[in-house]
Amino acid sequence: MINVAIIGIGAISPAHIEAYKVFDDLCEVTTLCDIDLTKAREKAQSYGLKKVPIFKQFEEVCSDPTIELVSICTPPSTHAHIAVELLKSGKHVIIEKPMAASLEECDLINKTAEEHNKIVSVIAQNRFFTPMMKVKKVLDQKLIGHVLHSQVDSFWWRGNCYYDLWWRGTWEKEGGGCTLNHAVHHIDILQWMNGMPTEVTAIMSNTAHPNAEVEDLSVAILKYEDGSIAQVTSSVVHHGEEQQLIFQGEKARISVPWKIHASTSSANGFPNKDTKTEQTIESYYHSLPPQEYEAHVGQIHNVLHAIKDGTTVLVDGKQGRQTLELITAIYKSASEKKTVSLPLKSGDRFYSKESILNHTIYFNEKTFQVDDFETDSITTGGEYGK
Ligand SMILES: NC(=O)c1ccc[n+]([C@@H]2O[C@H](COP(=O)([O-])OP(=O)(O)OC[C@H]3O[C@@H](n4cnc5c(N)ncnc54)[C@H](O)[C@@H]3O)[C@@H](O)[C@H]2O)c1
Structure with a gap:
């Protein structure tokens, strides 16, 4: 035991x-x-x-x-x-x-x-949800070919008072805003599916949460060694929290929640529906067993x-670090207003917490805090369909 x-x-x-x-x-x-x-x-x-x-x-x-x-x-x-x-x-x-x-x-x-x-x-x-595991397998089998573009919509919504909790909304105690604490789930999945990019360019802002030093919205563009590109939006200002990850491959487009489209070229380069590829991938996806847990x-x-x-x-801890490396690169790029190359190593201005605190953007002053909320009922996303 x-x-x-x-x-x-x-x-x-x-x-x-x-x-x-x-x-x-x-x-x-x-x-x-x-x-x-x-x-x-x-x-x-x-x-x-x-x-x-x-x-x-x-x-x-x-x-x-x-x-x-x-x-x-x-x-x-x-x-x-x-x-x-x-x-x-x-x-x-x-x-x-x-x-x-x-x-x-x-x-x-x-x-x-x-x-x-x-x-x-x-x-x-989130990795352990059935649709995530299935999409990972479709990608690993190269059924959509080489991934050319990925889109991560890590859309969440939190009210102003969310950041009143004593440890939230400060760089010192929370460590960051929605990119670190919400989009971390989908950024983890992106690096699990695609591996690590070599370049990150990002902007971030605080649009609607005045009691938080940290960002409530960031948009990042990731470039991979093979030239492919990903875009990641991290947000706590999106009503409806419609979260999705879309992978555009050479042969087809797949996503979580599950959807597939495949095109072939007509004589002038315009798209024709590729029903055969769609059916092959669709039947592989549906043949995969659901997660037991x-x-x-x-x-x-x-x-x-x-x-x-x-x-x-x-x-494992290596995966946890890679996810944090991507998030740190987003913070560094947005703070320094320039493209950041990966990997980020010891000695980098955003490597240690002390150095991050000295170089990141503080959007607002946190002026009010509560020790606890009356309710600690929370939601954790995960509406990914089947
Ligand atoms: N996986 C998810 O979907 C998910 C969802 C929410 C929160 N989280 C994460 O879980 C962690 C906690 O978040 P939460 O929302 O439960 O926060 P919370 O404030 O509700 O709970 C944190 C608890 O830790 C206690 N605590 C603080 N410092 C401590 C210490 N040094 N020793 C012992 N206890 C201590 C506090 O008293 C509090 O009861 C965070 O890292 C957060 O990002 C994960």
């Missing part, structure tokens, strides 16, 4: 608690930890964990030798410090997105994990089996 602790018993923690419960033959949540003990006790009651001990300091989790795996569900600026200490004390870690607040912090986490031979998995639950449940299943069977996790 794998003994599990969860640190940070806030809005996202139920997704972890519920997922671990699905695999009660493999694991058990034996410890909770939060600096706010009252809140943690209330959550423990409502999720049937009232007998589970609750620690106030994460160091107490480190020094409990019975705990093997820890979910870190605290604000982004705390992830690296907590993860590194847990890894040093011999625990495997699942880190909520984003992996950390800087590439320097990601590198430290990955180095520590390697030294202590422990697993790091960064939450990217989706979202957080799917990713936690993946990590539990990695611990039990020695398999590798789908979203």
Whole structure:
């Protein structure tokens, strides 16, 4: 039995608690930890964990030798410090997105994990939805040919008061705005599907959230070594939150949510519908089995089996770092108003958190904050159809 602790018993923690419960033959949540003990006790009651001990300091989790795996569900600026200490004390870690607040912090986490031979998995639950897995397989089989253009619409909507929470809306504690904390899900998928670009050009703005230093809208153009291009829009100002990823290949266009179009050329270069290609790809897509476990449940299943069977996790610390590298490149390009070349390495002006704080754009001053909201009911996207 794998003994599990969860640190940070806030809005996202139920997704972890519920997922671990699905695999009660493999694991058990034996410890909770939060600096706010009252809140943690209330959550423990409502999720049937009232007998589970609750620690106030994460160091107490480190020094409990019975705990093997820890979910870190605290604000982004705390992830690296907590993860590194847990890894040093011999625990495997699942880190909520984003992996950390800087590439320097990601590198430290990955180095520590390697030294202590422990697993790091960064939450990217959208990968585990059936349509994402199926589109990844269609791309990997090269059924649409070479990808020429990708379009990522990471459209979310959040009201003004969203940024009133004490750790949100500041570069220091949240680490960034919608590009880091919302589009991270789709940027992770883009780099999983397409690999890493060599150039990023971006602009960002704060259009509608006056109590946030960070951006609420960014648009980035990514260029790959082979000349193909991707465009990524990250937003918390889009009513309807119509999220999609579209891949335009040489032979066809596919997307999540699923849709396919294929064209062949007529004698003068204008498009004719390529029904045969559409049918071939469509039937391959529909022949693929659905995911047994989706979202957080799917990713936690993946990590539990990695611990039990020695398999590798789908979203490891290297993947978490690559996603953060793309996001950091967007921030650097938008802040410096120029195209940024990848990879971003140690010594770069946007490598360390301290340096990011000195060089990024502060859109507004955060003048008001609350310790908590009356409700912590949240939505996490994932309306991707079948
Ligand atoms: N995967 C997703 O879809 C998704 C959705 C929402 C949030 N998140 C991520 O989950 C993390 C937490 O977000 P949330 O919305 O649950 O925030 P939250 O504010 O609701 O909860 C965070 C909890 O961490 C506790 N905490 C803060 N510092 C701590 C420390 N040093 N030690 C122990 N506890 C500490 C706070 O008291 C709070 O209860 C963030 O990284 C966020 O980006 C992920």
